[in-house]
Amino acid sequence: MDPLVADVPTLQSARVTLDVLHTGVMWGWYVTMNMWAKSVGTGVLLVGAYMMRRHAEHQAFYRRWMPIIGFVFIQLTLLFTVLDLHQMFRFWHMFTHPHFTSSINVGAWLLTAYTGVLTLMSYAVWKKRDALWDRLLWPTLVLAFFATIYTAALLGQASAREVWQTPAEVAQMLVAATLAGSATFLLFGEKKPEESLSLAWILGLSALVALVIFGAEVIFAPQKSEEAEYVIHTLLSGDLRTLFLAGLVFGFVVPGVLVTLSVRAKQPVALKLAAVSGLVGLWLAKHAWLLAPQHLPLS
Amino acid sequence: MRLGFLVDLTLCMGCKACEVACKSENNVPVGSWRLRVKYVDSGLYPEVKRSFTPMRCNHCDSAPCERICPVSALHYLPNGIVDIDKDRCIGCAACMMACPYGAIYMDPESNTADKCTYCAHRVEGGLEPACVVACPTGANVFGDLDEPRSRISQYIASHRDTRVRKPEKGTLPKHFYTGAGAQHVEPLSARREPGFELFNRLGTLDKVGGP
Ligand code: SF4
Ligand code: SF4
Numbered sequence: 001m002d003p004l005v006a007d008v009p010t011l012q013s014a015r016v017t018l019d020v021l022h023t024g025v026m027w028g029w030y031v032t033m034n035m036w037a038k039s040v041g042t043g044v045l046l047v048g049a050y051m052m053r054r055h056a057e058h059q060a061f062y063r064r065w066m067p068i069i070g071f072v073f074i075q076l077t078l079l080f081t082v083l084d085l086h087q088m089f090r091f092w093h094m095f096t097h098p099h100f101t102s103s104i105n106v107g108a109w110l111l112t113a114y115t116g117v118l119t120l121m122s123y124a125v126w127k128k129r130d131a132l133w134d135r136l137l138w139p140t141l142v143l144a145f146f147a148t149i150y151t152a153a154l155l156g157q158a159s160a161r162e163v164w165q166t167p168a169e170v171a172q173m174l175v176a177a178t179l180a181g182s183a184t185f186l187l188f189g190e191k192k193p194e195e196s197l198s199l200a201w202i203l204g205l206s207a208l209v210a211l212v213i214f215g216a217e218v219i220f221a222p223q224k225s226e227e228a229e230y231v232i233h234t235l236l237s238g239d240l241r242t243l244f245l246a247g248l249v250f251g252f253v254v255p256g257v258l259v260t261l262s263v264r265a266k267q268p269v270a271l272k273l274a275a276v277s278g279l280v281g282l283w284l285a286k287h288a289w290l291l292a293p294q295h296l297p298l299s
Numbered sequence: 300m301r302l303g304f305l306v307d308l309t310l311c312m313g314c315k316a317c318e319v320a321c322k323s324e325n326n327v328p329v330g331s332w333r334l335r336v337k338y339v340d341s342g343l344y345p346e347v348k349r350s351f352t353p354m355r356c357n358h359c360d361s362a363p364c365e366r367i368c369p370v371s372a373l374h375y376l377p378n379g380i381v382d383i384d385k386d387r388c389i390g391c392a393a394c395m396m397a398c399p400y401g402a403i404y405m406d407p408e409s410n411t412a413d414k415c416t417y418c419a420h421r422v423e424g425g426l427e428p429a430c431v432v433a434c435p436t437g438a439n440v441f442g443d444l445d446e447p448r449s450r451i452s453q454y455i456a457s458h459r460d461t462r463v464r465k466p467e468k469g470t471l472p473k474h475f476y477t478g479a480g481a482q483h484v485e486p487l488s489a490r491r492e493p494g495f496e497l498f499n500r501l502g503t504l505d506k507v508g509g510p
Contacts, residue, residue, distance in 0.1 A: 014482050014489035017349070018338035021330075021496040023401060026392040086390025086410040093370040093389050104393055105369035158396035159363045159468060225467070226487055297486045298401030299337070299354050299464070 041073030043181025067121035161293035179206035183275035204259035244288035251281020310438035313351030320433035357472030
């Protein structure tokens with residue numbers, strides 16, 4: 001029996017005896033891939049800019065790879081966005097019939113502009129035009145920031161889907177980006193120990209903040225409606241329990257523990273493991289979060 | 300003009316004539332529904348009752364589906380109907396994430412979103428929606444909410460139990476019910492068990508019909 005109905009004695013006997021099939025999941029793993037790749041694609045810029053200031057002696061590495069990794073992952077984001085459309089060859093309608101109250105439309109423009117500046121930055125890397133690169137950095141960071149958080153606005157507009165509208169979603173998107181950006185840099189290229197330590201700090205703190213937000217939203221905060229309770233139940237004790245808990249453990253707990261261990265024991269391998277675990281867990285947690293409200297019967 | 304709907308649930312006998320008329324009028328593909336009648340059984344033997352709830356798009360005055368649509372495929376007509384332009388729709392399904400009433404489906408033949416339009420094409424020609432015409436008990440009342448003398452306005456004025464689904468969502472639905480209990484308007488008030496769905500196997504086919 002549905003656990004919520006079980007709690008309401010007067011309705012225990014009520015049951016649906018003829019209806020259409022529940023629509024099921026309309027936004028599946030393509031959308032998860034979109035969110036995950038975007039976290040990497042914007043996170044490498046946000047984290048890379050910090051690392052350039054903090055470790056100026058190794059600037060060349062970040063100058064070269066920030067735009068290139070960012071570009072590749074934003075193209076992946078766009079690819080999965082288009083693949084998810086039921087009419088993918090009409091994608092251009094976004095630009096010829098724009099509807100600016102829609103955060104999807106605003107996001108499409110943002111990602112296009114972001115792709116443009118990343119392309120220019122990559123060109124500046126190729127032609128070794130550092131002045132151009134420097135001029136593009138700030139606009140790119142602003143676009144990276146808004147490209148990171150627009151998904152929170154999009155989830156907020158999806159008003160049928162409980163729990164996506166939580167105010168902490170913006171923070172959750174930002175820490176997903178810093179987690180993904182730091183994990184990507186930890187896995188990629190040679191670095192000095194103090195540089196890895198900075199990245200480890202970012203990874204560990206991002207994981208901790210994400211875990212605290214999820215804990216606050218899912219476990220401690222009172223839910224505002226019966227529908228939201230249903231969704232939280234699906235995540236914590238229902239069909240998505242394993243996926244969601246695996247996401248929390250691999251995405252946030254394991255990286256936190258491994259970062260602590262590696263900092264204490266100076267074990268760089270543990271940092272690489274923490275980075276892989278963080279990226280995998282982030283995908284799992286995002287996927288569960290995406291699916292859960294779609295299990296809710298709406299009518 | 301603000302066109303609205305009202306269903307007097309004390310008159311509905313669950314015959315599904317409206318559902319069939321809608322499918323036939325709008326060529327709704329098998330496995331998809333613009334209008335459906337949900338059956339809920341409640342009570343314990345011998346005090347058992349079956350309730351019927353016709354459900355369609357509410358043509359909300361503040362429609363989240365319209366706001367989220369990135370290409371304005373969902374749009375308002377001057378008479379308040381929330382219409383859809385299937386040639387413009389890109390099939391992103393965002394409207395399905397936004398509509399709190401599950402009123403939108405992805406048409407498996409055109410691969411675009413679709414929903415009840417209050418039979419906008421018939422209304423334009425001065426006809427009533429097909430479901431209103433087909434209803435044998437007159438349970439469906441359709442008309443202009445801005446006109447105080449219209450049948451729907453008078454029905455709402457004279458029935459103090461008139462209510463809408465999920466008012467807390469702030470969508471300002473233009474679809475009303477009289478004689479409704481929790482089993483009619485609250486989806487979580489009744490449990491769902493497998494085996495009571497129509498055409499369940501057809502309904503799960505993925506993207507039938509090509510691009
Ligand atoms: S009921 Fe749903 S589809 Fe209809 S107007 Fe309201 S939000 Fe849009
Ligand atoms: S599926 Fe079509 S109607 Fe719905 S939001 Fe996307 S483009 Fe608009």
